[in-house]
Amino acid sequence: VERLHTLLRDAEQTGRPLVMGIVNVTDDSFSGDGLKGDTAAAIAQAKAQAAAGADIIDLGAESTRPGAAPVSFQQEIHRLVPVIEALRHDLPQTLLSVDTRNAGTMRAAAVAGAHLINDISALEGEGSLDAVLRTGLPVVLMHMQGQPGSMQQAPQYADVTAEVRDYLAGRIAACRAAGLPRDRILIDPGIGFGKTVDHNLALLQRLQAFRLLGYPLLVGVSRKSFIGAIAREADAQRRLPGSIAAALWAAQQGAKILRVHDVPETMQALDVWQAMSRGGLEAEKF
Numbered sequence: 405v406e407r408l409h410t411l412l413r414d415a416e417q418t419g420r421p422l423v424m425g426i427v428n429v430t431d432d433s434f435s436g437d438g439l440k441g442d443t444a445a446a447i448a449q450a451k452a453q454a455a456a457g458a459d460i461i462d463l464g465a466e467s468t469r470p471g472a473a474p475v476s477f478q479q480e481i482h483r484l485v486p487v488i489e490a491l492r493h494d495l496p497q498t499l500l501s502v503d504t505r506n507a508g509t510m511r512a513a514a515v516a517g518a519h520l521i522n523d524i525s526a527l528e529g530e531g532s533l534d535a536v537l538r539t540g541l542p543v544v545l546m547h548m549q550g551q552p553g554s555m556q557q558a559p560q561y562a563d564v565t566a567e568v569r570d571y572l573a574g575r576i577a578a579c580r581a582a583g584l585p586r587d588r589i590l591i592d593p594g595i596g597f598g599k600t601v602d603h604n605l606a607l608l609q610r611l612q613a614f615r616l617l618g619y620p621l622l623v624g625v626s627r628k629s630f631i632g633a634i635a636r637e638a639d640a641q642r643r644l645p646g647s648i649a650a651a652l653w654a655a656q657q658g659a660k661i662l663r664v665h666d667v668p669e670t671m672q673a674l675d676v677w678q679a680m681s682r683g684g685l686e687a688e689k690f
């Protein structure tokens with residue numbers, strides 16, 4: 405928890421958000437279980453992202469993109485633990501986050517040396533709040549409407565910003581009441597998780613509303629479909645310019661952690677943005 409707070413304090417002082425690189429440890433290799441191949445590939449990708457300046461690496465073994473099917477926690481552990489153990493050794497300076505909804509995975513990840521739990525279901529899963537309490541780790545509480553398999557079919561809100569903020573306030577209260585200390589809670593509006601394009605844009609326009617809850621804000625816009633919906637799709641796979649634009653907007657609105665696929669590109673964009681925005685801070689003094 406201390407290392408994360410040191411980084412968050414630096415982010416506060418420099419006015420520059422932390423960068424969380426995304427590494428998926430999924431079985432997309434064709435050779436049967438293919439674990440070896442996937443482990444090596446994930447380790448190499450994490451090393452490249454750390455070398456490019458990522459402060460945190462977010463490791464996930466379950467795709468939670470729309471339509472994805474759930475993965476058993478045994479399968480998650482089987483894929484994630486070797487990577488966590490290797491990266492604890494190879495990247496001692498980089499914080500390791502684990503993207504999971506499963507209590508069993510949270511426990512195993514903590515034992516293996518993870519520093520942060522990133523839960524898209526905000527610790528609503530069976531036994532997950534208790535598991536995180538016992539691990540002593542900080543946790544990202546993210547909003548999702550519905551489940552990944554069906555969340556994009558008919559997202560529905562009367563006031564998306566108020567409802568997402570109130571949901572997160574409720575989850576914060578539940579975690580605090582169970583004994584989770586303030587300094588182990590981060591929040592995230594869950595861009596793309598049960599939201600239309602307009603819902604995502606409303607949340608991003610009103611990102612400051614989440615700062616009023618008083619917890620560090622994590623935002624994940626990288627390569628998400630709302631970008632393709634509002635912008636020309638130069639290279640549909642990466643949506644890189646749009647992802648960078650949305651990331652800088654989130655930084656401007658006070659996000660403390662940006663969750664991204666493209667670390668070198670995001671770092672360069674933040675270098676340029678910071679040079680101007682810091683200047684802006686100086687200018688305000690005159």
Ligand SMILES: Nc1nc2[nH]c(SCCc3ccc(S(N)(=O)=O)cc3)nc2c(=O)[nH]1
Binds near residue numbers: 467469623627629
């Ligand atoms: N805290 C946190 N964790 C995350 N894990 C993921 S995985 C992304 C799954 C996905 C892919 C694509 C779309 S879409 N339909 O908008 O293109 C939605 C969800 N994302 C996030 C995020 O943001 N925060």
